[in-house]
Amino acid sequence: MNRPIQHNPPLAAIFVLVATTFIAGTTLVAKALGTDALGAPLHPLQVSHGRFLFAFIAISSVAAILHPKLTSPNWGLHIGRTTFGWAGVSLMFAAVAFIPLADATAITFLNPVFAMMLAIPLLGEKVGPWRWGAAVIALIGAMILLRPTPDSFQPAALLALAAAMIMGMELIFIKKLAGRESPLQVLLINNTLGVLIASIAVIPVWQMPSPEQWAALAALGVLMACAQACFVNGMARADASFVAPFSYATLIFATLYDFLGFGAMPDAVTILGAGIILTGAAVLAWREGRLKKINPPVAETIS
Template identity: 70%
Template sequence: MTLRAANPPLAIAFMMTATAFIAATMVMAKSLGTDTLGPPLHPLQISHGRFLFAFIAIATAAAVLRPRIAEPNLKLHFGRTLFGWGGVTFMFSAVAFIPLSDATAISFLNPVFGMLLAIPLLGERVGPWRWGAAGTALIGALILLRPGPESFQLAGLLALGAAFLMGMELIFIKKLANREPGFQILLINNAIGLCIATLAVLPVWTPPTGAQWGALAALGVLMATAQACFVNAMARADASFITPFSYVTLIFAGLYDLLLFDVWPDWISILGALIILSGASLLAWRERRVRFLR
């Protein structure tokens, strides 16, 4: 894979574009999981549409660009995709019941779970700064879950489960990093994801309305474009530098929620989101410092 020259401003532009598209996929998932565009679709059908149309978009690009395909590690790809598919499906379930901003904020726990899982699975050591960042982010998640008999958000547990599964996905991404070209990873990820999603959706598939077909197509294309932007951002700047900009997804999610669903964030949502972002930002800062000191 040809290494690209470092270009932080362009990396930020790619990451900001990716965040806008990722938040837009949540909007599509929320519309499909509620009665906005017709009878609500099952989350398994929504995730199937995401992989179907994302694969079509990426496969079309592959047919035009004809990239060189190196020998892939299919075991790592399958593990990464299985947990990624599960995380996406859980997230699409959550956004049908809770505000986009809350689900998005909870999803930012995935690097925290990735850090915790790296201890037994990758043998990594975690110091007090990392434990402090993880604890801070988890406190924010507990606030967003609104622990109480009248305010507890059960659907928030779906978002929490999504963050855990995506944390597992990060373990496989770490193992794949620097082994294969980014485009190849995207192509194989979406091909395997489509196979998994197709098998899973068969028992619950129902014919979508015309509007739902359009939303499913938009969901897949938006996700494929977001992934491409993310890969390009990571190729042009250090991960520790560019990753914090992904938190802008929360701003876009809140904005879309307000404009499209007239959902205003309450003080609990704002407080929980700020605490999660503080913990995630501290973790990103610490990772960058550790790499710099090495």
């Protein structure tokens, strides 16, 4: 029998912080693959294919060792969740090739805001003034990061915004899946379906990666698998409302990696916009905790 995991908020925070280093690492590797840093740039669909392929290999290897007890899955929810997750990841990888990692990372923190809006028609949820206020704050931050002036507008930022919207739809499916199946089963099925979808989508744009790119694609998948494992362990040891704010450290590490890898320094607009988005997201997380919403494991929200 498996012993229940003890409630341990400090350890949960450590697990989530470690996960954020891995998540930020995936964006750095995706940017290297999508630019000429490692050779001829790979198409975002090929980068996302590598992410799912090598994450599938890593997670299925763990499952083969642990022999988890599997239950009958809800295939409709899994297919919907994975399809939107794959699309969101592909758009995110496309965005980071053209805009700073800090901008792309901050914009994708809008996904719970879009999920909140989508939950009104799709889940019948009621949204009060606090949650609407948090959403408006976050969206103002996004508008700042989009730099909507003729001289500074970044069209590629719209890719990150679309990624956040699609990942918000993914969260709707995750809410429906929450509590139905074990985290390892959800991750295994997610990555199995993901590699199937990605393998079909990559066919028209496939090009033979260089040895360095193969290594980077493998690192991308393993980093994502490690991030998912850390989030699973973190969420098992503390309430989601306590753990969620620690995930915002992803922005710090993404900024640091972008500086170390590409010499990119965040400007005042990035700092202002990111700060406003994180403020809105933090208020939303606090309100969700006050309302005692049933939150799915954060690990399951990572595509």
